[in-house]
Amino acid sequence: MKSKLLFIALLAIGFTTVEAQSQTTVYAKNSDISDNLDLRAVASIFGESANLQDFERRLNDPKYQISNLDLNDDEEVDYLRVIESVEDRTHVVIIQAVLDRDVYQDIATIDIERDNSNKVVVQVVGNSYLYGDNYIYEPVYNVAPVIYTSFWITNYRPYYSTWGWNYYPTYYTAWRPYPIYRYRRNINVCINVNNHYNYVNTRRSYRAPALYQTRRSYGYETRRPNYSFSQRHANTNNRYELDQRRVATRESSRNQNVNNTNRYNSGRTTGTDNRNTDNRNTDNRNVSATRPNSDRNYNTNRATPTGRDNAANVNTPSRVENTQRNEVRRNPNENNSRVYSENRGNANRPAPVQRTEAPRTSSENRGGYENRANSSRAQAPQRAESPRVNQESRGSQPQRENGSGSRGGNRRG
Known part of the structure; x- marks a missing residue:
């Protein structure tokens, strides 16, 4: 009996392992280019940077590994450079991947704008080719970032990165890209949980799109013109809707796996109960068969009580x-x-x-x-x-x- 129960337990563990592996496989097949750079992590380190030069360093620091993009397929994570376009109170920070000599691909932009009441609004906008249309995160920082003070000063000069193909800063060392599931697990450490990252689908600034067009780069788009987000994911507008569908799919798969496991455990429990019932019946039969013998032995071994009147030396015979x-x-x-x-x-x-x-x-x-x-x-x-x-x-x-x-x-x- 114990050997059967042990076999069933090992079999259940095997099924659980197979189900976990199948879930991981499905998760990997649903990966996308946009999975290799989390814009919430970009917004988080932007609020922690002292200026745009520090921001570029944090984007490419091997210690943080914010990016996992390898658009040129050279088995190394692409270097991300930062450039800026400014008009009055509006700053547009553009993040570009360095793919080759003088070949760049826009990844995302950061719109920074200050209104008449000196309130600063920041929006991180994903590139439509990689993330779909209107994929925007609006961070709300717990503490006003220090980087704000560097934008509105006298004689401000827009930032323009001097680094390019095979010409990188000393702190940068290229690393091999990780599997998507591992990158997603590690990037959560770089997101400041004290801030809020609100998803929106409209840009607040009307000047920012115009400023962005003057600095736009699309080296990866020209190499793969039929691989835009709308072509990769039909009937899905942007990365946010893709995430919602993934969550719904995983929940459905998880519920199906739970139901299958419950049905399997139900059948196994029923079989075990039947076996236990047979054993109980067998035990009852054995007890019934042995009970008369026990009674006979008990009665046979009983001694005649003492203190009986008018009886002298009477012993109970067999x-x-x-x-x-x-x-x-x-x-x-x-x-x-x-x-x-x-x-x-x-x-x-x-x-x-x-x-x-x-x-x-x-x-x-x-x-x-x-x-x-x-x-x-x-x-x-x-x-x-x-x-x-x-x-x-x-x-x-x-x-x-x-x-x-x-x-x-x-x-x-």
Whole structure:
């Protein structure tokens, strides 16, 4: 039984492992280019940077590994450079991937605009080719970022990265891209949970799109013109809707796996219960088969109680079947009514155990019958044995009278 249960447990673990592997496989097949750079992480490190130069360093620092993009397929994560376009109170920060010499691909833009009340609004906008149309995150920082103070100063000069193909800063070392599931797990560490990242689908600034067009780069789009987001995902507007569909698909798959597991466990439990029921029945049969023997042994080993009147040195002999007890030699002076009463009492009692009785006198017989009556009451307390004892007492009355007569006759003699 234990070996069967162990086999079932190992089988269940195997099914669980297969299901987990199948879920991971489905998750990997649903990966997209946009999975390799989380814009919430970009917004988070932007609020922690001192200026745009520091922001570019954080984007490419191997310690953070914010990006996982490899658009030129050289098995190395692309370097991300930062350039800026400015007009009055509007700043547009453009993040570009360096693919080759003088070949760049826009990844996202950061719109920074200050209104007349000096309130600063920041929006991180994903490139429509990679993320779909109007994929925008609007961060709300818990503490006003220090980088704000660097934008509106006298004689401000827009930032323009000096790094390019095979010309990188000393802190940068290219690393191999990770699998998507691992990147998603690691990037959560770089997102400041004290901030809020609200998804919106409209741009607040009307100047920002115009400023962006003057600096736009699309080197990857020209290499793969039929691989835009709308062509990769039909009937899906942007990355946000894609995430919603993924969540719904994973929930559906998880519910299906749970239902399959419940059905499997239900069938396994039913089989186990049936086996347990068979074992219980077998145990009951064994107990029923062995119980009479236990009772016989118990009754056989019982000793005759002491302190019995008119009985001298009486030992309970081994017992035989009831037929032998009926054939025991009786005193010729016993009345037939006693035999009739005894037989009627035996008919209502369960078959007694084996007992062998030696020839006894009338005094011993009376003590033995009283002992059996007491024994019957001890073993079956729920039965009313008083009538049977009374019948035996009435049946024994003639014997006592005869015994008295005999004793009287002896004295007279």
